[in-house]
Structure formats: C-alpha cells, structure tokens
Amino acid sequence: MNNEIERRRTFAIISHPDAGKTTLTEKFLLFGGQIQVAGAVKSNKIKKTATSDWMDIEKQRGISVSTSVMEFDYEGYKVNILDTPGHQDFAEDTFRTLTAVDSAIIVVDSAKGVETQTRKLMTVCRMRKTPVIIFINKMDREGRDPFDLLDELEQELEIKVRPLSWPVNQGVKFKGVYNIYEKKLDLFTPDKQRVTEKVEVDIDSAELDAHVGDRDAAKLREDLELVDGVYPEFNVEDYRSADVAPVFFGSALNNFGVQELLDCFVEIAPSPRPTKAEERMVSPEEPKFTGFIFKITANIDPNHRSCIAFCKVCSGRFVRNQPYLHVRLGKTVRFSSPTQFMAQRKSTIEEAYPGDIVGLPDNGIFKIGDTLTDGEQLHFRGLPSFSPEMFKYIENADPMKAKQLQKGIDQLMDEGVAQLFVNQFNGRKIIGTVGQLQFEVIQYRLENEYNAKCRWEPVHLYKACWIESDDAAELESFKKRKYQYMAKDKEGRDVFLADSGYVLSMAQEDFKNIKFHFTSEF
Ligand code: GDP
DSSP: OHHHHHTEEEEEEEESTTSSHHHHHHHHHHHTTSOSSTTOSOOOOOOOOSSOOHHHHHHHHHHHHHTSEEEEEETTEEEEEEOOOSSGGGHHHHHHHGGGOSEEEEEEETTTBSOHHHHHHHHHHHHHTOOEEEEEEOTTSOOOOHHHHHHHHHHHHTSEEEESEEEESOGGGOOEEEETTTTEEEEEETTTTEEEEEEOOOTTSHHHHHHHOHHHHHHHHHHHHHHHHHSOOOOHHHHHTTSEEEEEEOBTTTTBSHHHHHHHHHHHSOOOOOEEBSSOEEOTTOSSOEEEEEEEEEOSOTTSOOEEEEEEEEESOEETTOOEEETTTTEEEOOSOOEEEOSSOEEEOSEEOTTOEEEEEESSOOOTTOEEESSOOOOBOOOOOBOOSEEEEEEESOGGGHHHHHHHHHHHHHHTSSEEEEETTTOOEEEEESSHHHHHHHHHHHHHHHOOOEEEEEOOOOEEEEEEOSOHHHHHHHHHHTGGGEEEOTTOOEEEEESSHHHHHHHHHHOTTOEEESBSOO
C-alpha cells in the first residue's frame, strides 16, 4: 500500500487559455504511451461562435468528460493528470479541481507572461499551499527576456522562483536549453523541430562554444552566473512546502524540454499528501478508505440523465462493490461499476489507491464536496467558492413547470455549475457566474434535461462577500442596515451583495468588526 501511494503523482496542468496546456498534456501522454500520435487529444476548449451551436457545446462537454482524468505509468510512477476546462467561463470548475491535486504545473506563454487566469489559479494554489512547477512555453517564438519573466512571475504570482533550465536565445535563434538540474545541454534544431542532441558539457569548456556559437555561449555563461547569484540553490523541500516554484523553459509544440520537465516532475513532485477534514487530518496511509467528490459531470446523452461524480481517494484502498458511508446522506452506498480514465477510454476498476480519481455513476445522490468513508463521520472541507463576477435574477418562464425549474436549479448548483444566492429581502433567486457562457449553459440544460424554462433579468451587483464577525451585535446591525442586499448562499451562509466598489469600501469602513470575505472558505 505505501509503495502504491509513494509512486502516485496527482496533479493538474493549468494556464491562461492558449498558453499551451493542451499541447503539453498531449506530449506527456505520448511519453506515457497512452497515445501514439500527436493530435489525439482534443482540446476541451469551448469555442463560441456568434451563432453558438449548442450541440457543439454538448459534444465538447462530452469530450471534457472523457478527458477529465488522464492516467498513465511512467518510469515506475503512476501519473494522474486532472484536466481543467480551457474556457475561462468555467474557472470555478478549475478551482475545485485544484482541491483534488497534490501539485500543479503552470504553463506560461513566453511572450505574454503572467495573464489573468494564471494569476487567479495561482491564488488558489497559494491558499492551499499546492507546490507548483512553472513551464515557460513557446521559446521557439520571440518572447520576453527570461529574467524579466522571472521577476514578473515572482511579483504577480507571489512566489519565489528558481530556474532549473535556461534558454539559449529564443525565437528563430533559439538553440536549446541548458538543463541546470542535470547539467546537460539540450540542443534544438529548428527544421527538425525536436531535440536532436543532449550533450553533457562543462559550461566553461570550449565545447559549449562549438555547440551554440561564441556569442550565445558567452551569454549563457553570464546568464547562469547571474542565475546562481540571484536565486538560491534549489531545495526540494522549499518546492514541496510551496515556497519556491522551479521553472523550466521549452516548447510544448516542438516537444522540446518536455521530457526533462516530466522527469524532474515525477522525481520531485509530492506523492499524495494528508487531507484536512473538519474533524482531523487524514493521512493517505490510513488503512480505511476515505474520499471526496470534487467534480460532477453530466452525461451528454439526454435520454440517460446520469452523471459521473469524480471522487478523489484520500486514504485507504477503494474497492468495487464495498459498502461505503455517504456521510451527508447518512446512507450506505455501493458502486458496482466505478471507472478509471485513460486518455480516451474508461474502464471499470476493482480498486484504487490514495491519489487516484474514481468515476462514480451518480443518479443525483452527490453534491460537490460530499465525503465517502468506511463508516467514520468525516467531512472534508476546502472546496472554495469565489465571489462570482456576473449576476442575474433567474425567473420562471413557464408557470406550469415551477417544480421542474426548482429541481433543475438545485441539481445544477449541486453539480457546481454556478452559484445561487437567495435575496433575503425579496426572496428572488440570483445566479452568480464567472462568465456569460455559464448562463447559457444553465438555460440550455434546464430546458433539455429538466423540461423547464427560465428567463434572466438584470441585477446590478459588483461582488458577493461572505461576512462574519465575533461581534454579534455589529453583525446584526449591519444586516439590518443592508437588509435589501443580504442573501443566503446554498449552504445558508450570510452573503452581502454589494452593488458597487464604493458601497463595499464604505461598508468595510463603517463596520470595522465585520470581515468581508471574497471566497466562501475562511
Ligand atoms: P491551451 O489553451 O492552453 O490548452 O493551449 P493549446 O495547447 O491549445 O495551444 C494554443 C496554441 O498555441 C495552439 O495553436 C498551439 O499549437 C500553440 N502552441 C503550443 N505550444 C507552442 C509552442 O511551444 N510554440 C509555438 N510556436 N506554439 C505553440
């Protein structure tokens, strides 16, 4: 059992759209032998055209089901890559997926540097102290100066960095990378578009000049000296405690620098770590099974409204057909066909170990965040909701179908499609999302899966803040003063719906003993 845990690497590849996440994932799968040719992995990016074709979105959702988890064996390690939606309107899904990983690889476009989505995702990693490795991609294109990029990473992502490889020029003059970790030079040949040679060269030898030319050799020596001067020696523990992010340079498209990244990753990335439950810390080595649901995906076949709930195994061994406790429902459940996922297929499994993701057929019994155990009353926590960025009232557009609408909204929210707030003053329901596409998906799915019709009405809101205070009187007085803007989230927590940044800062100013949180986990 300990050996099985030790060899598992469960992680997510995250990036701002277009930085190269899909391309890198695909190259990893090639090394893992899961696919034989490039181009076999479909991007689960939802491309929205002016006249959006809904079947297309449905199909693409289907693709994202099959590529939700990708498992492969590599050099004795069992690698589980958790895929995240490419479209930023589904960022919540990505945030939740990050609660199920033990580490992450962040892909950054060398020309664009840190982008909005990178920043947000890193916030989640920081909150959870998830170790990250950064891959600076597209070195075959004209990009920014590596030192500038590293400074930007440190500043914007609020983490110390340590380069473990270093590029020799870039764009059309890109010659390769010097692998600081292995002290080897990997040469890039542009016309062949892949690594042609790996040479062990002493950085001070004339051999280096022979390989990359005098000028680039001199620059590399100078750069490496600076790197060693500026960045402290790499220490695995600093990485695992999420204090330092190792950085690699390469080109995913050209499969350059990718294997080096993968080799270093499996060696240094943490195996499954203890998971925090409300009651106690749960260590993966414990013999009894525990796990939690971090993602629910609806089936694309409208005739069989069934979902797959993704369960991360936190401790013990998960066994098929074994009775487990569904803690929230207080019910015993068994799974006769739990699945595991390979690049494009899925198969029934007999058992799974900590770090693994098991797909459980779900006919509506699961909510995001549910805990499964071998009988113990445990509640895994830490599935944060973030303040949405867009808000709309949801109204019933077909009075005959009020029940269906209610059921649909409830289930979609359980799946985590968006967030629901009920205004305590007028009882109206407000849906909060990260992007417009989520509203469209909700409306479409309500019609197709629940036979209910909804209508959106505008509501002008700036942010939703979860509020708390040790000063009960002040909390009460705040709620009284702001009664028109007080709502409850799905868990019944108090949420203040601020209609402008000004109102929010005034409230923060006037009520000093109240804490305003922009995530539900505090
Ligand atoms: P994702 O949105 O992060 O999944 O990005 P993709 O993997 O779909 O890549 C976005 C685009 O960048 C695609 O057209 C890729 O072919 C391209 N791309 C990815 N990696 C590289 C690279 O190393 N060099 C160049 N020039 N293009 C790349």
